[in-house]
Amino acid sequence: MPVYTIKFLPDDRAATASDGENLLEIAMRSDVHINASCGGNGTCGKCRVKVMRGKTSAPMHPKVSSKDYDEGFRLACMTTVHGEAVVEIPLESQVDRSALRRKAGGSRVLSSFSSTDFIKGWAIDPAVSKRYIELQRPSVDDNVSDLRRLEREFQAKYGRADIAIDFSVLKTLNRTFRDAGWKVTVTVVESGRGVEIINVEPGNTEDRNYSIVFDIGTTTVCAQILDLASCSVVKIAEHRDNGLDLCTLAESSDYNSQIRYGEDVISRIMYAQKEGGLEELQKAVIRTMNGLISELLGMGNIRAEDVSHIVCAGNTTMTHLLLGICPKYIMLAPYTPVMTTGVSGAAASGAIGSSRVCGDNSADTSSSGIIIPPVRAKEIGVTLNENARLYVFPCVSSYVGGDIVAGVIGSGMFQKENVTLYMDIGTNGEVVLGNKDWLMCASCSAGPAFEGGGIKFGMRAGKGAIEQARIHPVTYEPMVLTIGRTKPAGICGSGLIDIVAGLIETGLIDQNGKFRRDRDTERVRHGEDGYEYVVCYAPESRIERDIVITEVDIDNLVRTKAAIYAGCKVLLDNAGLSYSELEKVIIAGGFGHYIDVERAQVIGLLPELPLERFIFVGNGSLLGARLFSFSKGFLNQAERVARNMTNIELSNSKSFVDEFVAAMFLPHTDQSLFPGVMERLRNGG
């Protein structure tokens, strides 16, 4: 695809862009301010620019008169580029050019990099697979039972002797064989107990084998549907561009219906102890899952009976509730879950970084411990076919769950020589530190601010959420982009980071997150919850209310980021390491499609390290869950990772409280940790 240079005047800043890219997005990325408050929807008309030269395309628009249009005026959000171009940003943004002349922005924004490239040395080898078998017709000379017939062919073809069959399959075996003319496809599950046949269907359906993976969060449930069959011949080990992402057919997410019973895990655990509460909670999350399943099946035009397995990763409480297991003692000292073992039929063995991923299957004789075989999805109320099996990731402790284990698997940090920090910025804020030899984790009880919780106009990263924002240093006017480029409906985590960073960079708030009232802007005003900044006025919003960010919101955000930063710091201290010794920092979380690392550093969420050390993986749990369904070697691997991870209990840690208070400042009380940010703030303010 051709790459063009787009020059912005009067800043004289150049940006590269690919063909057909949106002008406002290019400007946002290159740190060129253009006022925009409708999220890129073409309704506010504020992002007027003049195309001086170059090939662009934009429709006529009521906000641009035909005379202006002829002179080259366009709305940036409606304009796409198709060649080298020079664009002038008129008048209102020229007020103070010196303020704009900050360090030219490189690519500081990290897009979600959700690839399976992190992991080395594994092959497509799902734990639930389909095998096409042609059987000999019975005759007078060969009248062994139907089952023996199947056994004979299966053994001959796959060399396996440890075969079991699900009882229910027997009931229809004779009819299926005969109706299908002795050509059938069997679905088999492999576990520590050997191979189990869970379904026999007529004809060859090997190419119709799907799996659905779930990240079951306290707030949000995310799901993807994977086509295992079309990947089955791809050998990934040698190729970097393995094309695995092409297997992903569809994804979707929804709020966890359990929310109505309480926002956090503790209130859910309390509810589970009520009469019938546990069943209600289980039904609620299954309802959400079923909704997502039918949505995904619809998207991919896939039949329910072709989904052979489901993989779920959730925190420990969510895992218990999903399976209908009472989580009561998770919240009572000394915090003991019923089980942390994964529901996968796998056992833990060997060291975490064991290189034998590929082919390291369940027949591993050195494995020990109690295994939990995968459960029938139907048994817990999931509406799929009779035979689909449900797998659940193992957990580490009461407050570090399978979602984190999945993230560690997905990020590949358990294979690396160098030390990686993995930060999952979700409702709880879990962090993991380590490499192939050791892993340490902690749960920071950060709160749901980055998922929109406790934020007046917060929302999850869905359509209409403000995901990127800038504030002009002189006029204090905002420039916002929304997910789906619709009118803004709220603010998601990445937008929140951008806005609060913008407020502090422009001096609209102090380092303690309180608004300064001496600035010349109507956007800072006294609202019903104290002082606030108007990000988007009602006529430009989709909810017909002013979208604001309040001092209370900023307080919540500061608390959340402080807990995460402090948790990382304590973990590093426990390992005797400092931030600068980290080779990679992997950021996961559902707060948006992007994270602007520099702005996350301005608010002190991320440590001040060189940009290239950061990787943003988006939903890390789904990444791991995907690998889990692609290759059964990861079942044991996950079990191993979960059992070998050392959990640091922050609730008992005195230094955590100290670090937390120290981090409750923008960017941090110890300003020497953020020299670059402080330098910029001094120059900007």
Next chain:
Amino acid sequence: MAFEIPKIRYTGKIQEVAVGTGKRAVRVGGASCYPFYRFEGEMPNPTRVAFEVWDHRPEDWQEWAVEPYKDVIHDPVAWAKKSIDAYGAEVIALQLKSADPNGMDRPADEVVRVVQDVVNAIDVPLIIWGTANDEKDADLLRKAAEVCEGKNVAIGPVSEKNYKQIGAMAIGYGQIVMASTPIDVNLAKQLNILLGNLGMPDEKVLMDPTTGGIGYGLEYSYSVIERDRMAALTQEDVKLQHPVICNLAHEVWKTRESRLKREDDEKLGDELKRSILMESITAMSLAIAGADIVIMRHPESAKLVKEMIGELMK
């Protein structure tokens, strides 16, 4: 080889702050070693004892606390003068108790007149201590800063909630602020940063880390002051290099142990001696932790503390 005492290497220095004007102005801070560790560094200024004076006759003082001031206790100006002339006070701390919204709630303008009278009547430095009610102090201390123009007084407590209003006036009228935070190193540092961002000069900031009396939380204050000092002197934490002030008198004198008489509990012994010891031990402990100014009530306890500081400074 002769034995050498191991010494701490200091990299920082406490900011020196001058309070008051003229001949009797007082300098505090300036140390480049832990309190009284003069074998390791410089401690140019001794810990100062400030005598407290209330802006209105106190209602609930023990008679043995009233005794030294009984002739002047109804008149803040006379009280301040007596403290200076009879008891040798080098600094006066005027407590604006009557403005407290939870007490008499006297209007700010009325209370500020008392401030004006006192500041004009004395030549030693003045500390003006508000109500610790953020809103009331925002108004009261701003006005106090104004009427004391040119006197270089210390006003406080200034909190995270009202530092902007009070700080701006203090900068305008060249006064010192006392930045008050609830027993936490990081919070103390944050408020100092905020004051710095506001434009407050470093040599105009004292820190109030919150004080507890002996048996009533002194150990918390002690460790926080100690940590403030360690950060300031050995970790070059510039934002903690401010002198510390401890408003301890009203903490000590409200405790049960300073209120009970001998006849209430024979084991406790003489009430006057007991109260004086409680006050002086609290003050001395804080001085050893790092306090640069201690606000005290009884002339006898003040005398004891001054003597001991004198010994340590020899």
